């Protein structure tokens with residue numbers, strides 16, 4: 001329980017720090033050995049990821065919003081790719097008045113996201129990712145926790 005709380009705190013601290021920047025990609029260090037990210041380029045496979053409103057203040061239910069706040073989800077929330085296979089992720093933020101973000105976490109216990117980018121309201125945002133190591137990687141919207149998250153499984157070649 002304490003471990004969960006400390007991870008949540010680390011993510012929250014990262015979120016407030018990240019909010020002062022527009023985005024960052026892994027340029028060097030351990031994260032750069034796990035993934036390469038570019039804003040464009042050739043991709044072997046493409047996924048469209050939508051931001052889905054589950055419960056929002058405009059449509060309610062009011063009691064649910066009062067208790068849980070607004071709840072969003074990534075759709076799909078699970079993506080499978082292969083090592084060294086360039087994958088284009090195109091995020092569509094379908095909300096007219098809510099920004100989201102995409103924070104990709106390492107799976108080595110590091111609490112700072114490997115990559116963090118904003119997903120502005122009513123915009124499409126694309127990135128090409130190449131994972132260099134297999135494993136299961138969590139991604140989340142730091143603004144809408146704990147609900148808005150998903151996983152990328154990187155399979156061996």
Ligand SMILES: [Cu+2]
Pocket residue numbers: 072099100101141142143144148
């Ligand atoms: Cu969000």
